[in-house]
Every structure is written in structure tokens, then in C-alpha cells.
Amino acid sequence: MRVKMDISSSELSQFDFACMAVMRNIGTGTKKATIAACEEILDMSRAQVPKDTWTMLSSAFYEVKRRSDVAGYSYQGIVGYGGNGDPVNPKTGKRASSYMVKLHEDMSAPHVNGKAKFLEDPVREYAEGKFYRTIFQYAAEAIAASNAMNAR
DSSP, X not given: OOOOOOOOXXXXXXXXXXXXXXXXXXXXXXXXXXXHHHHXXXXXXXXXXXXXXXXXXXXXXXXXXXXXXXXXXXXXXXXXXXXXXXXBOTTTOOBHHHHHHHHHHOTTSOOTTSXXXXXXXXXXXXXXXXXXXXXXXXXXXXXXXXXXXXXX
């Protein structure tokens, strides 16, 4: 079966413009999805982080950066502890970053009002059940925005 199509240069230009708009919107959607994922993981983690002095909780942070090593719209999210000025524990005088790994990994250490693996577990839970939902939600919004722009 053969199909012949005649496309004018203006139609091709409109198609190209529409494709570029979709790509821009997908890029915006990718960034929004990465931010949403980081916020949700951090919220889940904050509920689990030990709260003896609240130092570790107050050091929680996330950041989203555009990746320069990948072509197109690719973002990297970092979620962690030891940020926000790296607060000092009032009981020990130590900065959160100096003991966060031990607090996270040592299953035998006391974890007042929290637990070990307070970041790893939320990341795993998010990856298993919520990651694809977030990606599809923001991709759908990006495509819908592109369709609305093209309908004008």
C-alpha cells in the first residue's frame, strides 16, 4: 500500500512549530514531575526521620537541576539531609552531615520518634508505586497544554 501526501511549506512549518511546542512543554512537565517526586519523597522521609533534637529534620532538602550531560530536557533531583546550613545538634555539638549516614544506616542505634532507613525506604516505596503515576500525570498535562496551544 502506498500513500502520497502533499504538504505545503507553511503546513510543514506549522507541524514543526507544534512539535517544538510539545517538546518544550514535555521539558517543563519533566521538571515539574521531578520537583513533585522530590517533594513527595522528602515528605515521606520527614515523617520517618528521627526527631530527638529535630536537627536532622531541619537539615532536610531537595534540589532539582537540569542535566547538562544529556541532550534534551532531563532533570536530576537530589533529596537528602545535611543541607539548609547543616544545622548543629544542640546535644552533641555536631553538624547533621557528620552523623546522618550513621543515623540512617545503623539499625541498632536508638531512633527517637523515627527509624533507620528514613530516606532509603521512602525512595524505594516511591519508585515501586508512585513514580510512573507522577511521570504520566505531568506528561499528560504537558501534552494537553500543547494541544490547547495548537487549537488556537
